[in-house]
Amino acid sequence: MMNKTTCPRVSFDFTGRFLIPVYILVFIVGLVANGWGLKSLRHNWKKMGNVNMFVLNLGLTDILYLLTLPFLVVYYFMKSKWIFGEVFCKITRFCFNVNLYGSIGFLTCISVVYRYLAIVHPMRAMGRITLTHSVMISVIVWLLVSVQSLPDMFFPKAFRNNTEKCFDTTDNDHVEDYLKYTLGWTLTGFCIPFLITLGCYGHVAVVLWTLKSTDKVLKQRSLKLLLILILLFSVCYTPYHLFRNLNLLARVLTKQGICYKWYNGVYIARQISRVLVCLNSALNPLVYLHAHEDVTARLRQQLQQVRLSFHRLFVPDSGHVPVSQTEDQR
Incomplete structure (x- = not known):
């Protein structure tokens, strides 16, 4: 611990040099990938079933964010000089948050509805989850994400009497309250969906590998989507939430006169995590590649065949009366 006067100075020059080329790259790749993904979605709309609604909304959240990158x-x-006004600054940050937590929300829906229910509980889910249900769930996700992100707009995004800044968090005067808010936000917007996704795919993995009748290609395709989602959560989402909260904690401690040498390292890691989280807009189209494969239908057909075999083996056919029964009835 050190005195406030000897606090290590955070290098803010790192931010601009690092983010500009990445934002340009993500903007180009993201628009091309999502444009191709939405086109693929349109061509496979009927084939994909009810999951198409979640994939469509996933693409819309990405497009919403990508349009703010320029x-x-x-x-x-312009060396962190905002020229578009305070209102548009907050709208830009709001779009980023909606994209981030909307992506997490719709990926969770795909995990639960498209994979978990269809594979682990195919007989219960078959025919019960309609397009109307998918639309209603999507609306609920949008509402929850908006409610979670809306308080962020009420925090100042610039210094007092200075509209030339556009902070992604808030100023030092409100950093304590913002840290409390973002901790709750992390729990409800990231941790809970992450645990739900892990739980669903953990169960799916067990079911796939215990069913000997499931062919190898089908297992690989289903588990590949699991790896993509784990990649998105571990690379894009986890570092961002970890270092955002650590950086806010460092600012709170600095304000209280408590300083540590790791502050500058946390700040740099925070900027890197911002780059990683924006990559989700370019990586999400990977979900399109696997969402329109007819994996679920094939697996459900195999599961039905297995269950019919067991049913025929242990349950007598009602259409054929056993001999002992006919003798008793004479």
């Missing part, structure tokens, strides 16, 4: 590129190119 303004952030201008912001960092």
Whole structure:
């Protein structure tokens, strides 16, 4: 621990140089990938079933965020000088948060509805989850994400009497309250969906590998989507939430006169995590590749065949009366 006057100075010059080229790359790749993904979704709309609604909304959250990147590129190119007004600053940050937590929400829906219910409980889920249900669930996700992200807009995004800044969090005067808010946000918007996704796919993996009748290709395709989602959560989402909260904690401690040498390292890690989290808009189209494969239908057909075999083996056919029964009835 050190005195406040000897606090290590955080290097803010790192941010602009690092984020500009990444934002430009993500903007180009993200638009191309999501444009191709939405086109693929349109061609496979009927084939994909009710999961198409979740994949569509996943793509819309990405497009919403990607359209804000040119303004952030201008912001960092002008050495963190915001020229688009305070209101649009908050709208830009709101779009980022909606994209982030909307992506997590719809990926969770795909995990639960498209994989878990269809594979682990195919007989219960078959025909019960309609397009109307998918639309209603999507609306609920949008509402929850908006409610979670809306308080962020009420925190100042610039210094007092200075609209030339556009913070992604808030100023030092409100950092304590913002830390409390973001901890709750992390729990409800990230941790709980992450645990639900892990639980669902853990159960799916067990079911796939215990069923000997399931062919190898089918297992690989189903588990591949699990690996993609784990990649998205571990690379894009986990570092962002970890270092966002640690950086806010460092700011709170600095404000209280408590300083540590790791502050500058946390700040740099925080900027890297911001790059990683924006990559989700370019990586989410990987879900399109596996969502339109007819994996669920094939697996459900195999599961039905296995259950019919067991049914025929242990349950007598009602259409054929056993001999002993006919003798008793004479």
